[in-house]
Every structure is written in C-alpha cells, then in structure tokens.
Amino acid sequence: MFSAVFGSVEQGIIYAIMALGVYISFRVLDFPDLTVDGSFVTGAAVAATMIILGYHPLVATALAVIIGFLAGCVTGLLHTKGKINALLSGILMMIALYSLNLRIMGMTSENSIGRPNIPLLNTESIFNQFKSFWGSLGIDSAVNNFFSMLGVQYLPATWGTLFLMALTVLFIKFVVDWFLKTEIGLAIRATGDNKRMIRSLSANTDTLIIVGLGFSNALVAFSGALFAQYAKFADIGMGIGMIIIGLASVIIGEAIFGKKTIVRTTFAVIAGAIIYRIVIGQALRVEFLDSGDMKLITAVIVICALILPQYIEKRRERSRKAKRHAERLVQYHSLSKGGATVAETRPD
Structure with a gap:
C-alpha cells in the first residue's frame, strides 16, 4: 500500500504543475480554456521526440514549454483578435493540436507520417540523470533502512524522483506566486475580475489574455514533458480528461485549504492534485x-x-443564526426579569 501511495504522490506532483496552469486560466483569467487536453500532449510529444532525436532532456523539456506557450497564445489570439467565443477557441485549438501532435511524434519515423505514440524505455531522461546523482550520495539506502526499522515494506527503488519533483513543483509555485504579484500579473488578475474596469485604465486586455493563456499552457506543456519522461512514453490519448483532472485538483484544494491569498491558493492547488491522485x-x-x-x-x-x-x-x-437567536433570548429574559421592556431586545 505504501508503494502505491508513493507512486500516487509522484504523479500528483507532476499533475500539480498542470493544475497550476488550469488555475491561471480558469480562476485568475476566468477563461474556460480547453486547450489543456491538447497542450499536455504537445509537451509530452515535443519532449519525447527531441529525446529520441538525441537532444538533451533539459533542452527537450525547455522546447516543450516554449511550444506550449505558443499554443496558449494562439488560443488567446483566436478569442481576442478573431472574436471567437472563449470556449470554442479552446476547443478549436485542442482539435488542431491533435493533428499537430501526431505530426510532431511522426518526426521520429523515416517517412514523417503521423505517429500515435513514442516509447522511451531505453532513453535518457531528467529523472534518470538525477537518479544516478542521487544514488551516488547513498541517501536511498539510509532512508529505506529507516523505514524498514519502522516495519514499512514495499519501499520505492529510489527517493530521488520524489525529491526532484518536489523541488520542481515548489520552484514553479514560487514562480507563479511571483508572477501574479508583478505588474503584469496584477493586471491579468484584474482582467479576470473586471475586464471593463482594467480597460478603462488604458490596459490592453487582449494582450493580457494572450500572455495569461500562454503562461498557463506553458505550465501544462511542462507537466506533459515531465510525465512523458516519468512514464517512459508519449501517447496521443494521454491528454484526454486533463482539464477535468486540473479542475478537480483546484476545486479539492480550495475546498480543503481555502483561497484567501495567492500563496495559500497555489499551495491548495498543489495539495489538491496530490490528494486527487491518492484518492x-x-x-x-x-x-x-x-x-x-x-x-x-x-x-x-x-x-x-x-x-x-x-x-x-x-x-x-444555521448554527451561527441559532447561537445569535439564543443569545438574544437570554438577553431578553434577563431584561424582562429586571423590569425593562425594550423592544429592540426582543428576539426575531
């Protein structure tokens, strides 16, 4: 059971990055962006293709983030400049990305015909390289011995992957927190809250929406690139339902941890993704x-x-109302016994 929970936490951390992207589009911008189902696969397809073609995993992941950003910008352009409905813009981009993702993965074949999946079983990845470094430190054996003393069985082969993912998602969280507190980030938040108000202050809401959707889908593509390297494959169907997973993570996190501040909300989204995967x-x-x-x-x-x-x-x-009502009754009876008859003290 511990091993299953461990694997769920690892996947939950990866999905947390995607959930942060969904949070930016749905909560901050108030934009129902369905591009997520396509841009997640785009990140995985670009990273897998670049790794197969011999590029360094870091370079492949960085390119996946850039392509994801461009995909989000196109969705924003369709909505702002093309005057297409927000929901329809995301759907159109998601459909277009399906064919583009097939073409991207087809670059690994000789005839460049669309390819539905790419296996990464015998290739280098960010996680493989970090595992080698982590294993050389000898930390895995020490941690596993500690848990063995506690009677925990079925331990993971390495803790390096979890450590790397935790560092990555914390870094992304701090980047998102910082970005949303910058001048552009505050303008994007204001655009989501009241577009007319921010436009009256001479802000270009079209540009803000495009940048916000680009940043959102860049995070989604980054999550897809990491997942492809973690799961050792990229598949055309792996993005189906990603928007639901992202929304579930946001909703669960906000329901449990609240959303009073940006810092608290982004933490809630991350925790929500992990809880979702465990459940x-x-x-x-x-x-x-x-x-x-x-x-x-x-x-x-x-x-x-x-x-x-x-x-x-x-x-x-209801409990608060009942408590206030009881307090007024007590006050009314105490005043009545003292001979006072004040109308304002009577209970509702």
Whole structure:
C-alpha cells in the first residue's frame, strides 16, 4: 500500500504543475480554456521526440514549454483578435493540436507520417540523470533502512524522483506566486475580475489574455514533458480528461485549504492534485472498480468537492443564526426579569 501511495504522490506532483496552469486560466483569467487536453500532449510529444532525436532532456523539456506557450497564445489570439467565443477557441485549438501532435511524434519515423505514440524505455531522461546523482550520495539506502526499522515494506527503488519533483513543483509555485504579484500579473488578475474596469485604465486586455493563456499552457506543456519522461512514453490519448483532472485538483484544494491569498491558493492547488491522485489510486484498488471507472470516480470526486463545502457552510450559517437567536433570548429574559421592556431586545 505504501508503494502505491508513493507512486500516487509522484504523479500528483507532476499533475500539480498542470493544475497550476488550469488555475491561471480558469480562476485568475476566468477563461474556460480547453486547450489543456491538447497542450499536455504537445509537451509530452515535443519532449519525447527531441529525446529520441538525441537532444538533451533539459533542452527537450525547455522546447516543450516554449511550444506550449505558443499554443496558449494562439488560443488567446483566436478569442481576442478573431472574436471567437472563449470556449470554442479552446476547443478549436485542442482539435488542431491533435493533428499537430501526431505530426510532431511522426518526426521520429523515416517517412514523417503521423505517429500515435513514442516509447522511451531505453532513453535518457531528467529523472534518470538525477537518479544516478542521487544514488551516488547513498541517501536511498539510509532512508529505506529507516523505514524498514519502522516495519514499512514495499519501499520505492529510489527517493530521488520524489525529491526532484518536489523541488520542481515548489520552484514553479514560487514562480507563479511571483508572477501574479508583478505588474503584469496584477493586471491579468484584474482582467479576470473586471475586464471593463482594467480597460478603462488604458490596459490592453487582449494582450493580457494572450500572455495569461500562454503562461498557463506553458505550465501544462511542462507537466506533459515531465510525465512523458516519468512514464517512459508519449501517447496521443494521454491528454484526454486533463482539464477535468486540473479542475478537480483546484476545486479539492480550495475546498480543503481555502483561497484567501495567492500563496495559500497555489499551495491548495498543489495539495489538491496530490490528494486527487491518492484518492484515485486507492479507489482503483477496490475490487469492483477497474481503470475504466476512473472518469466516473473523477466526476464523483468533483461533485462532492463542489457540494460538500456549500452544505458545510449552510450548516455553519444555521448554527451561527441559532447561537445569535439564543443569545438574544437570554438577553431578553434577563431584561424582562429586571423590569425593562425594550423592544429592540426582543428576539426575531
């Protein structure tokens, strides 16, 4: 069980980067961007193709981020300059990226025909290189011995991957926090809150939307590039439902940890992605459920995350009203016993 949870945490951290991108588009910009399902695969396809062609994994990952940024910018251009509905802009870009991703992965074949998947079993990746460095430090054996003393079995082969992912997602979180507090970031947040207001201050809302969507999809593509290197493959269908996973992570995190500040919200999104993957991993261990039920489980989790906070808040509000009513009754009876008859003290 510990090994399964460990794997879920690793995947959750990777998906957390994608969830931060979804948070920027859906929460900050208030833009229903469905490009995510395509740009996630774009990041994976670009990284896998570049690695197969012999480029360094860091270079491949950086290029994936750039292509993801451009894909988001195109979605923004379709909406702002082409005057296409926001939802339709994302759908059109997602459809276009499907064919582009096939072409990108087809660059690894001799005839350059579209290719649906690329295996990365015997190739170098960021994680392989970091594992070699991590293993040379001898930390894995020390940590595993510690857990063995506690009676924990089925330990992972290396802790280096988790450490690298944790550092990466924390760095991305700090970058997002910093970006949203810059002048451009504040303008993007204002655009999502009230486009007319920020436009009245002579801000170019079209440019802000384009930059915001570009940054969002750059994070999504970065997540896809890391996932391809982690899972050792890139597939044309791996992006299906990514927008739902991102939204589930955002909703779960906000419901549990709140969203009072940017720093707290980005932490909540990361935690939400990890919790989501752990819940999915444990749910699939139930005997009557299989991998085909994952979308249903996701839908149930999102529904619960949306309904439960409202139900809890209503109960709290009723409790507060009942408490205030009881206090007024006590005050009224105490004044009545003292001979006072003040109308304002009567309970509602």
